[in-house]
Amino acid sequence: MKTIVYDKAAWHLDAGENQSDVLNHFNFIMNWCYENNLLTDEGEEILEFGADDSISIHSRMLNERGNLFMAKFYDSFISAQADQHQEMDDLLKTL
């Protein structure tokens, strides 16, 4: 089965973005996915490990609803931090 990659920390770090901001974003996204039951076992394994410079967000980490959310909305939240969770919650309710 084809793996769809939605984002990778390396893409931003290699482009010179601030590491702490990038990792905070990925931590926020992973935790938000967990709180909303969007992760698979593989996703939970990565969450437990913690977001580091190796992290990517891809389809194997997400269940069907999680993949639907990422495919439709992720690009709008590509630099989102915790203060945008309400907006994401509202969009998730539409799925």
Add this chain to the structure above:
Amino acid sequence: MFTEIKELTNSLAELSKKYDVLPERELNRSIGSFPINLDDLSEGILLNKEEGLRREAEVKEELERKYPESEGYEIVSEAYLRDSDGRIVRDPETGTARRIDFVVVKDGKVIDSIEVTSQTADKTEQTAKETRIRESGGNYIRTADGSLAEFPENVQTRIERKK
């Protein structure tokens, strides 16, 4: 870029408090003096993704030609280095993991391993980290059917640089 977005968002939020009662047109005029535009910054982050996806699509296509599925090759993407029990192995120095963009497997063994990056990104640390993790037992990856494929000693991840 992330920092700039956060700073600008905070500045706009602060500024908007002062202009709650102003018509939208006046508020827009007041923020017009900002030297940067929030949309431009988000586009910058999206561009990182766009370029990353493009580079990886190019490499994947090359790998699919070189290692056809019909000849028993499997290309595994987003593969973490794991131990013989399937657990992700941490780098003893940084505590972080090593995820590889593409790993090619045949007959249960890794035969090629590729990290895709830009022409200029420094990958010295990633390469050193991989060496330490391999020395700590991180010599396996998980394939699509959940089985583990072993990295022979002579296979090292190569860095594929694309424009």
